[in-house]
Amino acid sequence: MHSLCHTSTVRHGDVKTFDVPRFCGDSMQLVVCLFVVLSCLHHVSRASHPTLRVRVSPPFQPLEFKEGIKQDLTVRVELQNSTLNATHVLQDDFTLYLFVKPEVEWRLKVISQNPLYFNKTDIVKRTNKTFTIIGEVLGYSNLTFYSVDSLAGLQGNNGSVIRDGFRIVVLRYLVLMDKVFLGIIIGLVSINHVNMGCTLDLRVILAVLRKPIGPVVGFLCQFLIMPLLSFGTSLLLIEEPLYRLGLFALGCSPGGTSSNFWTLLLDGDVNLSVVMTMLSTIAALGMLPLWMYSLGPHLYNTQGITIPYDKMILSLIALSLPLGIGILIKAKKPSWASVIVKMIKPITLLIILVIMTVGIYNSLYVFYLLSWGIVGAGLITAWGGFFFGAFFAWLFKLERKQIIAVSIETAFQNAGVAFLMLRLSLTEPDGDLASVSCIAQLSVVGPPLWVALLLLHTRKRISRLCYPDDPLPVTPVPLGTVNLAADVLENDLVKGRVDVDNNLDKVTHLENRGDGGSDVPMNKDGEMGPEEATRGDVSIAGSEVTSGDNKPALV
Known part of the structure; x- marks a missing residue:
């Protein structure tokens, strides 16, 4: 059995047949020649029909813009896919308008001349021109570059897209005033926490815990x-x-x-x-x-x-630090705390x-x-x-x-x-x-x-308006929530009234003491009996805390 690459001659009578391997080699040469011809035609076609491209500087993406800060974007128009010089390709009266459009127009704004004008000389000499852009709102956006032959072609953005997808990112820009405002807020909040500390009661906080x-x-x-x-x-x-x-x-x-x-x-x-x-x-x-x-x-x-x-x-x-200062002021300077409490709201x-x-x-x-x-x-x-x-x-x-x-x-x-x-x-x-x-x-x-x-x-x-003779709200305290601790009564009740500004919280969370140490007479069920228990100017009758003149005590 012979290899296909083996050259042999077959005679049939006086007629000589063709060589099969040699025929294959000739075919391959023909294909190669055809490929070379097509490649040449393709390059000639590209050279005779050049395209334009836009080079942007800075070239890296995404290009960072600061919010509210102007920034220049340098561009130039060049020939692409051409082995010929622009002088021989472009006509003498060649003109091009380069228009740039942000993808999100409220995020980026072009504040310079738009479009830019390019003629044959600009392209031959690779002249750089500049767009001035300002970032309005933080985020991402793309720039698209259009080319038109005349200004009329810009209506409706009917130009040809030369380049798109140029990535821009807009970043926040913190000015000095932002930092000043932040410092003012921190100072005001800290001062008010000192004021709030003057209203706190450690006994109530411990009771909550x-x-x-x-x-x-x-x-x-x-x-x-x-x-x-x-x-x-x-x-x-x-x-x-x-x-x-x-x-x-x-x-x-x-x-x-x-x-x-x-x-x-x-x-x-x-x-x-x-x-x-x-x-x-x-x-x-x-x-x-x-x-x-x-x-x-x-x-x-x-x-x-x-x-x-x-x-x-x-x-x-x-x-905790400003609150602690306020609590300390209340303990050491109660008169100061009284003034602060009146102003805190x-x-x-x-x-x-x-x-x-x-x-x-x-x-x-x-x-x-x-x-x-x-x-x-x-x-x-x-x-x-x-x-x-x-x-x-x-x-x-x-x-x-x-x-x-x-x-x-x-x-x-x-x-x-x-x-x-x-x-x-x-x-x-x-x-x-x-x-x-x-x-x-x-x-x-x-x-x-x-x-x-x-x-x-x-x-x-x-x-x-309805109760002009009683400017402060009067709230009767249910019997089951009253604990007549001696220190609270002596410090907080003056002539049957409670110092609302300073010591309101001292009597709002009190409970009945059902043990033998209660200041209130209790029956066997732990409830207050019909008798009145009095201490100083304050008496407890029925289900309300009342003063000596039978008016409800303020809490």
Whole structure:
């Protein structure tokens, strides 16, 4: 058997047949020649039909712009796919208008001449020309370059696309005024915490810690209800993973100091509010990473998440230190504390207004990034916090003031912890973008409280008009909640009236002593008998605390 490569000659009579392998070789040569010819034709075609391209400087992507800062973008137009010089390819009257269009026009703005004019000389000499662009709102955007033969061709962007997909990223730019505002807010909040310390009562705080029903309810609402609520609403209503992560991070954060201010303004239990804020900050050292590493990966890649433990510890110190100063002032200088307590509500209201104004000013960019889904998710999470906090506090039979404190504490998170965690864990501008949903929730948590504050003051105003002879609200204390401790009666009751400004909390959480040491005569069932027990100018009759002139004692 012969190989196909073996050359052989076959004779049939006097006729010589052709050589098969030689025929194959000739065919291959023909194919190669044809390929060379087609390649030459292709190059000739490309040389005779050159295309234009745009070179951009700086060339690296994404190109970073600072928010509100002008930046130049240098461009030049060159021939592409041409082995000939532009002098021989382009006609003498060649003109081209280069037009640049941002993908998101409200994020980037071209403030220089647009389009730029190029003629044959500009292209031959590779002349550089400049677009001046300013970043308006943080985020990402692409630039697209169009070429047209005349200005009329720019109408409707009918030009030919020379280059698209040039990536631009706009970053936040913090000016000096932002840092000044931040310092002012920190100073005002610290001063107001000193003021709040003058209203606290260590005995009441210790009583809350000994019987921590309120703090336990607040803990369950803060670290069980809020994380699950923010997780569910973000999945249902928000499409962007970064925004989902931001809302969830805020939902997992501890209680914020604003809850203490609002609890004070709405006549809630300030002692309980402060205790819950401090305990939730301590608990967040473990609960925040637990939620972020368990449910966080379902929203975004949280492997690189950095938990700001130092920020939470600093928040705890920043809260406890001014409060301690206020408590010390109350103990050493009660006259000073009395003056501070009378001024604390107007000061607190002013501080909240300043924080709102500065916050809106620094977060104007957020309004460009909001969507109905983000606003809806923030609203459901915030108002759900009010509802579930009040519901569970009522379910555990807490008092009205405690219900107010738990409800407000549940809805308010420490936004500073969430912001810092996002910015430490994500690159720019992703950290700022993730904070958008946090700001959205913070912007909708306040309106219900303003309405409640307006209704409360309206009610007090009407009460003063209807009862002009009794300017202070009179509340009879049920028999079962009174503990006639001798020190409280001697210090707090003067001629049958209670010093509301200084010592209100000392008699609001008192209980009956059913033991033999009670100052109130008790029957065998531990209830007050029909006899009246008197001490000084105060007597207890029936089911109310009354003064010697048979008027209810103020509590």
